Amino acid sequence: MKTNIGKKTFVGLVSSALVALSLFVIPTSASANPVCATAGGIKSCQGKTSDGAGYVLQAPLNFNGTAFIYSKGYRYPISIPGAWDVAASSVAEQVPGPSAAIKQTTAVALLSKGYGLFSSAYAKTGWNADGALKTNVELIAIWKKEFPTTKKIVAWGESQGGFITQALAENNPGLIDAAVPLCMVGGSVEAALKMAGDALWGVKTFFDPTIKGGGYSAGAAGVGEQLIDIGKVAAALTALQGGLATGAWPATSKVPDAIKAAIPSRSALTMVGQMAGLPSISSHVDGVSGPGDEKSLAHAQFVAGAAPAIATLQNLSDAAVLGILLIADLEGINGGRVFDNNGVDYEKQLGDAKFVFSSALSGFDATDILLGVLKAAPRDTANPAALTKLRAMASHKGVVNVPTIAMTAPFETVTPGGHVQWLINANKANVAAAKAAAVKAIASGKPATTPKDNLMVIWNLPPAKYTTFTATGSPDTSGPAANGTKHCNYTSKQLVAMAEIGALAAADGKLPNAGTVRSLMRKAGGLSFDRTFEAALLKFYATE
């Protein structure tokens, strides 16, 4: 009897198979053969790589020959009571997605289309690009052994996983056929460290100088110090929220009273966000909407004066906490302090924000006074040996060896579009240099081939307006974050569209044509493909 499983039924079976994964017994010894089982039309395997990283392999029985190796993002390496459980986060994640539900929908959709999915938990939680790169190389071999009908491999990943994906494509182009880095860290981790570190240092300098902000102890003591810092940042941000309307500064601030009396705290808050390079819009603040009548003075004052501060407040809650944990993590990896802002010109970093947000910054005079506070404040100094080690960690060259389709939201909180913009710029320079070399070679009678531009960037743009207001005229933050804001905040449709674009690229060995991409993007919504769009470079790159 021929089995005829309807699509709907198949999706249901796939969902059951995903849930059933947890029932497997993971081999205890590294590198042992994976343990596999088939349920609901899905063959699922689990095992450990030679470095001890747990992994999961899954393919439908009608596997179409294209498999996705997924690299997950940065997971905090310590537990935060009530907020983050490090053990629960140290698991393999098969697909990207901002929530378990979106991951589930995405995985089901891809398995239902016949794609294979595999990923590892990495051997270590936290920043682990160097290790994960080796894990992935081994994992691809394991996959191919287990699923010998594999024809194409697409690497994809989000955030740190986007970094790993690009690094894999640069270093091992023969192992994969296409790359899809999402909300990626571009260039080096130092770029992300600088943004988070500047934001944290700004919060410390303006609002609570007792925040340690670096130089954390090893072991449990260091974990305690990080948790205390997180508490202090949270307290400062809560006080700042209370002072949005009144201009009051947190009680913990040691900025001279005369300055605090003359300049509202929201201006210092806006400065922290802008000098660090955080977006001026956030999950619930679009930067152009205001309460009440658009013609009113109150409306203009909100958009020009308050909105950037509120957006910064929302963004800082992510950036400053990341700053604490990433700094501590990288200090632990490299054996000493790694954030160094000696000689940093924060006026230069503030850049055009001085006039774009002059109202929020309370005008030029106030801006200069606040910059003076930053200039006079003690700076953080890195341990030279630790910094050298940090800079020897995995980094990108910006060479795009395989068809690569990157997606990012230019205004997202943790990895803004400046990361991908670095890759765009580096790739452009590399392609131009390769073209020049080819022309030179041909002119001298030597063989040469036309270099290919293998990079396509898809931007996840938020709607033009999405802020809603409460009856009291404050932005309503109770709803979900707008698409195109927060970190890697993609819909399942967007993720599936990116996977399909990646699969097309892998199949053809080149970037899909723009018409096909636009058609897939239209179905997903919220995506834009415009080669002339430029995201603001991260301060790490813009000021170097």
Next chain:
Amino acid sequence: MIGSFRKKGLVAASAIVAIAGLALAAVPAQAREVGVTATSIKIGTTVPLTGIAGPGYAKVAPAMKAYFDYVNANGGINGRKIEFIIKDDRYLPPVSVEKTNELILKDKVFAIVGALGTANNLAVNSRVRLGSRGVPSLFVNTGFSGFADKKKFPTLFPLFSSYRMEAKIMGQYIKENFAGKKIGLIYQNDDFGADALKGFESAGVKFDVSLPYVSGTQGAATATTWIQKMAAAKVEVVYIFGVTTATAAAVGVAAAAGYKPQWIFGSVGADATTIVGQTTVPVALLNGALSMSFMPDAADTTDEYVKFFREVNTTYNNNATFDNNIMAGMNGAMMVAQALKAAGANPTRKSLIAAIESKGSTWASAGYPPIGFSSTSRVGYTGFWIGKYNLTGSLIPVEAKGTIFTTDSGNGPVVKTTSKRPALPAKGLPN
């Protein structure tokens, strides 16, 4: 031997393919420029139609459209109709950025024209990156001197005499006419105001009271604190270097408080119709206030440009109350039309910029001072005339009509001279 030949042949073939590919990449696209069709040219602007700077400035873009409609009714530019898209940015820089992105990405305009506001244009050029994208921004409605920096703003052309020039010229006037008096300054605390401060510094003017305000706060409450401080310090001459809403708020509050200084209004915030339209004080209250302009007064119907623009206004702008904002809009539009015409039968963004650089200084416009465009200069008008408001709100020259003061945005001298403005072209259309 055969193998070797084949290999060589393959190398040669791949080289040919490679050369063909590279050559193809180098051939310029033959398609029409963005925003240009066989029958139309699409251009757009961002201006405040509503919001804190809406009063007065909301008239600029409709006036531009009226002139473009007039041009279209007379055959358009090289056979193409001008399609003009207006976006309301509420004078808020982040909104200007959003709306300009819309114009470029969604509406796909050929060029931005007449975008208004210093901080707004700075934000747009920085965040939308007009320069690196090659999008022209013509004749911005701001006098910020920094926009004449071609290296920094390669596709932008300012037209207005700069705020630094204005401050230098009025600064010299203050020194010559108000020596020994207490002088006060109210200014917008951003690039707009900072530009003026540099000009005052060049002129050697010192203010006894100097009050910066943050853009967006120029309502009656803020104006009350200005007037209290000025009156308390017994300031006799008050110079307001802000937008019209700031001037209106200050004049209104001062009138209510019975404070009567010698007013000097910066050209940006000096349109009498707008000031009076926002206050409950009569126009006669402006009598004796000093201001400056680079264009004829909107009430001067003896001027051929004013007369012409009034006619266009009647037919194509619903006969709106004619004032300096409408003058500025139509004058900018007339410059845009000449630029589009000079860009050629198949205009490109590059040919548009080249046309302004090579011919822009000779084009007809209502402005009295000479225009400084060249391949190396992005300076628009280079001076002002000084006037005093009469009882009906007309600005009457303090010198003989046609007398202008020219200078630069650096430390060059202020020179008194006579305008040699080009005559209005036939029917007010580009030659």
